[in-house]
Amino acid sequence: MSASLLLQGVILGILLGGLYALLAAGLTLYFGVMRVVMIAHSAFLILAAYIAWWMNTSLGLDPLLSLVVTVPSFFVVGYVMQRGLLSRLRPATLTMMSVLLTFAIALTIEGALGYFFTGTQRRIQLSYASASFEVLGAQVAVVKLVAFGLAVVALVALWAVLKLTSFGQALRATIQHPEAARLLGIDTDRIAGFGFGLGLATAAIGGTALSLDSTIYPSLHWHWIGPLMAIIVIGGLGSIPGAAIAAMLLGVSQALLQIPLGTTWAQTVFYVALFATLMVRPQGFFGGRLAQRF
C-alpha cells in the first residue's frame, strides 16, 4: 500500500466516520434516556434521505434545504413516538419489547418507502457531485466534505445543548439517575420525550448528509443498523463521546481495511470489534456505568 493510497484511505475514513459518529450519537442517546434499543433509527435515516431526494427531484431544491423540514418534523415525530408508544411499554420488559416495537416501525417505514418510491435505487444528481480538491496529494470530494461538515456541526450542536443548556442538564440528569432527577423536580417523562426527539433529529441530519453522495433504496437501513449498534456498544452504551470516538475509529478502520480485504470483508470490522469488546470490556470503552447495570 503506497503512502498516497494510505493517506487517501485515512481521509475517506474520517469523512465516513463523521457520519457514523453523528448517527451513533443519536442511537446511544435513546439508550441513555430510556434504555430503548432503537432499531428504526437507520430507517428514519433513509426516510430523511428520501425526503431530501424527493425535494431535490420534484421541487428542484438543494437537498440541504430539506433540513428545514425534516429536522423539526423528526423532532416532533420522536417526541410523539416516545410519549405515545415507547413510554407505554412495561418497564420490566422495556429493552426487549422496544426491539420488537422499533423493528416494526423500521419495517413500516421501509414498506412505505417501497410503496411510494418503489424499490429503484435513487441518487441525487448534483452539479458539484464529482468536484474535488487536492490536499497533500489526496483528493477530497466536495460532497463528502459537506456531509462531514453537517455531521460535525450537528455533533457540536448536540454537545452544546447537552452541556450548556438547562434542558441538557435535565436530560443528562435523567440519563444518569432518573429517580434522583425526579426528586429534584425534573419532569423526566417530558425530558425523555425531548431526548428521543433530539435523537431522531440526528437521523434527519444524517439522512440529508447521506443523500448527498450515496445511492439510496428502501432496504438500505439494514446495512446501517448493524454497524451503528456495534459502535454504541464499543463506545459504551449511553455515552455520546464514546459513540463518536468509536465511530471515527471504526470508520477509518473500515476504509483502510477495504484496500487489502475488499468491500465484502471490510464490513466485518464492526463485528470483530464488537466481539472483542464483549470479551475484553463488555461495558464498552467509555462511560460504561450504564451498561454495567444490565
Next chain:
Amino acid sequence: MSTASTRIRRTAGVLGTCLALAAVTSACGLGAGASGGEGGDDEIVIGISLPLTGDYSEPGKGVQAGYEAWADWTNDNGGLLGKQVRLEILDDQSNADRVASDYEQLINSEQVDLVFGPFSTRLVVPAAQVAQDYGFLFVEPAGAAEEVFTQGFDNLFYAAPAVADDHYNLLAEHILAMPEDERPRTAAFAAMDDPFAQGTAYGLRDKLEEAGVEIVVDEVYPPNTTDFSSIAAQIADSDADMVVGGTQYQDAVNMIVALQQLDYQPDLAAFSTAPTNPEFAEAIGGATEGIIAPTGYTPEAPYPSNEEFVDYYTEATGEAPGEDQANAWTTGQVTAAAVEAVGCADPDPECQGQLIDWLRENEVDTVVGPLTWDAEGRPESAHLIQQYVDGEIRIVLPEQSAEADFVMPKPAW
C-alpha cells in the same frame, strides 16, 4: 368390475374436487389435455416472472415493457397460431427463491401455455430449473453468465447475440491488434459479485492478461454496495491505463462519480450495461465522452424485423427501445418462430419438446440479427462495442458497422 367402479368413483371424486376448485381458481388441468385446453381456448397464455421491485427493478421494468410491446404487436398482427397472446406477469422482487415459486405457480396453478425467462443470471438459473422439471421450453432475455449454460439445461435458449464472457471480444481484439507501444500496459478491474457482471469483465481480463497486459487492480464488491470510494481510491492510486467495470447500472454510476472525485483519468474506460441506459449521461453529470460499453442491441441495427420493432415501440411508448426491451422482444420472436414452425403452444411435454428440438436445428431472424444456439443454449453471434463520441453513444466496433471512429485516449471526465 370392482376395479372399474373404483376408477369411476375416483374419477368422479377428482372431477368433483376439480369443479369446486375451478369455481374458485378457474384452473383445473387433468394431465395433458387437448391442445389449447387451458385458460381461454382462443388465447395463448405466457407466464413470466420479473424483478419489478428490488435490485433489478430498473432492467426488470425494461424487459416488461419489451414483452408487453411484443405481445401487443403480435396481437395486432393476427396473434400466434391465430390466437391472441396474453401475458401473465408476476413480480419476484429480485429474489431467487421467489422466482422459482413464481414459475411453479405459473405452470401449476395458472396453467400457462408457454413461459418466458426473467431478468439476470441469478434469477434465470432457478427459473430455468423449474421450467426444465416440467419439460417447458425456456427462452430467456438476460441470463448471459457462463453458469447458466453449465447446469445441464436442455430446454434453455439465450435470446441475445453473445454470452457474458464474450461481450468484450471485439474490444479485446481491437486492443490486441494495436502496436505494442500504443496498447494499454496496465488495467484495473472492479466487478459486482454477480455472475453476469463478473462474466463480462473477466472475459476481457483473461484475454488481456494472456496478451501481457498487467492487471493492477482486481476488486469484487457486493451487489448492494453504495460506497465506492475505497475501490476508486485503489484504482486511482494504481493509475492504470484502462479501467473496466463489471457493472449493472447504479454501481457504475457510483463508481464513475467516485473516480471523478479522485481525479483519475484513464486512457480507456469500459463499463457493462450502464452506459447504454438513457439516464446514464445525466446521472454522471454529462462527462460521458469516451466511455465504452458492449451492447447486444442498438436501434440503428439494419435487420429487417428491427426497423419494424423500433417503429412500433417508438410509436407506442414515445421512446426508442433499449437493450432490455430488445432482448425481451427477441425472446418473443424466438419462441414465436418455434411455435409457428411446429404448430403448437400448450403445456403438453410433447409439444414443448418439439419446440425445443426445432430451435436446436434452426436459425431465427431477430431484432439482434440471425441467431443460432449451441447444445447448451449459448447464442453464437457477437456484441457490438459502443462508445460516447461527440456526446452520443455510437457503434465503434466492428469497423464494418462503425458509426464513429474508436477514440483513445479517452478525453478527461
